[in-house]
Amino acid sequence: MLAAPNPPSTRNAESRTSIKRLTREHFALYRGYLDGVSVEQLHATYGDATTDVRATRRLIGLLRDTLSSAARRTRDVEATHLLRLRPGSIPERIAESVTPTLEAYREAIDPHGFHSEAELLELYRAEYSQENFPLDRRASRNARLRRRQADALARMESSLVQAPQPSHPVSSWLEPAIADRLQRAHIYTLADLLGFIERRGHRWHTGVERVGPKAAQRITDWLSLHTDSLRHTLSKRAVTPRRRLPGNDPALARPRVTGIVPLEALEVPHELDGSAGINRADQTPSDAGFLTDLQAIDAWLTSVQRSVHTVRAYRREAERLLLWAIHTKEKALSSLDSRDCAEYIETFLTDPQPAAQWVGGGKIERTHPDWRPFIGGLSERSRETARAILHAMCEWLVNQRYLASNPFVRCAPVTTGPRIDVAGRSLSHSQWRAIVQASTRVLYSGQELRDFLALSLAYSTGLRRAELAGASTGQLTQATSLEPGGDRWHLVIIGTRRSDRRIPIPDSVMALLIASLQARGLSGNPAKCASDTPLLANSRTGRALTPDGIGQIFRRLLLGPKPGMAHALLSADAKSRNPSTHWIRHTHSHHALERGADCREIQARLGHAHLSTTRLYLRAAAVGANQSR
Incomplete structure (x- = not known):
């Protein structure tokens, strides 16, 4: 393509008198031009898609001048002249002569052989004079001229064409x-x-x-x-x-190196691989069959029968500790002692240094060379989570007779506040009503309807954003008329540790869902849709929204696209906290408790493992009530 990479462009073509480097694409373009291909077709084939046909027309003129100048410098007079001839000045061929052959003439005027051969020849010469012969000579001359023109262009190409080299600027x-x-x-x-x-x-x-x-x-x-x-x-x-690219595509694989890289690309030096770790249970192969720290971590991660998110969190903490042990302490993980572990939790995780080696961007993939284990120092809660995960990992390795003792046993827990901070992260009734009003339309576009459905579904169910993203029509069930609630619809959320949750869907939200399905060209009856049909879909592709996509919807609805809308309802302090999907979850819980819902009912609906977590909402509501007095 003779697009942006090949000067000139629409902005600089007229100021240039020659082309710095001629490529084979330039010659292909000019050859097509000499062959009579329209400039419009040449632009479609070789031109820059962001410019119009005038850019290609100017480039052709610049090529004509450049090639002629180059031919003149080499004293190729023939090429200098031929390469400036425009299409049409050398017709490709003259229309074929209308003169028939002698045999065709005989068939036309004397099919029965009335005339002799001499008489027929005389008639033929009289009717078809020599005036056609100059036309034949002109056609032959033009054909030779076109061949010479093509040969001249080929000569210039062989001597002038340049190919880009790695060292070229x-x-x-x-x-x-x-x-x-x-x-x-x-x-x-x-x-x-x-x-x-x-x-x-x-x-x-x-x-x-x-x-x-x-x-x-x-x-x-x-x-x-x-x-x-x-x-x-x-x-x-x-x-x-x-x-x-699927996650297991070979194109995503990174070569193994001995740097600060993900586990799957880590090449551990033999002296630090843990095969001779000081804290090893013994110096013989473990009963579990793994010999090195990396193999032990892989075995532990394989044994974890939890959600994908949990396994990812476990891998992250084990990966960070292993890399820190190798590159900062220059020890094998199985050689760490309790002082090392305390230093890691209390000092290093607070501020990973040097930052250039350890800290990177927030959304860089593991396959990317710029990947780093951290995006910054960890909070107290995150450090306590890391300590708990690593304590559990080392305890498992002790039980597998890989480690002699758990070095995290003497590592004190990190003092933290409530695990879930719900204070100030929910909306009052007036704020909620105003946001609903700002999101309501008389006529919805497809995206507006989807966004309002997401807002209503999250508020009525209290689902997490990952649960909202994964919700599909196959999870909807309808109670029979004999069951409590009549024909009410329920959404079944598959649990991991606890039993499945069966959450009722209000009729008003089901009406929005049915309208959204119909706007997407699907059946208004969820039972007639494919079981994997997402409740919240990308308006362009129809695929399920990602959890990040759900989060973007709620930030947009809570903050509002313009000042003076829902944005004005949040205080400056609230806006600085970056409203998220969990704000809707907290709002659902607070409003339900204020309406007299039982705390255990809210626990079951939210999927909390412990009632104490749900009671945080009660304490936060009481604090808010006291502050409002």
């Missing part, structure tokens, strides 16, 4: 504006660009100011055209959106 190949933005990101050569793309993956452009996905796609397309000369083929991870 980006400014030699990419349009000036793009090259300037890349250079500000410290990308100076094509080799730098290839390395940057490989490190950051498909969304590499987010690391370059003012380079969007369309410009990035044009650049990677151009790089892919020159894999031979650049001696590099962009990897699958670099050209494919992450959402299209």
